[in-house]
Amino acid sequence: MSLLALSVVSFLAQVSAATPAPTAAGQPAASSPLATFVPFIFMAVIFYFVLIRPQQKQRKELANLLSSLRQGDKVITASGIHGTVAQVKERTVVLRIAEQVKVEFEKSAVATVAKRDGESAAAEPAAKSN
Secondary structure, X not given: OHHHHHHHHHHHHHHHHXXXXXXXXXXXXXXXXHHHHHHHHHHHHHHHHHHXXXXXXXXXXXXXXXXXXXXXXXXXXXXXXXXXXXXXXXXXXXXXXXXXXXXXXXHHHEEEEEEOOOOOOOHHHHHHHO
């Protein structure tokens, strides 16, 4: 998809950079100011749908995931540490990573929930696809 968008943007840039054909009097025809801005508007729309909108959706899903953390969830942190949620606080989460070993992390350090407490591991990917 991005290759197609890049091709269209490249084509529009070439079209807008082309000089207008001279008129019968020998002077170049005046181009419309709107025609000059159309490629830029088109590029902004492409950037919105290709880059900005998916990132906003991903950020919203992560915020929902972090707000729904509960005790017993098996999580993976951004640094790759696997653990089970032992306690959830306002801004932090305490993970049990081994017997008698608990570590406190910021909630933003949690990258994914591997398995919810009381759910099977196969149910989690099905919930993410919806």
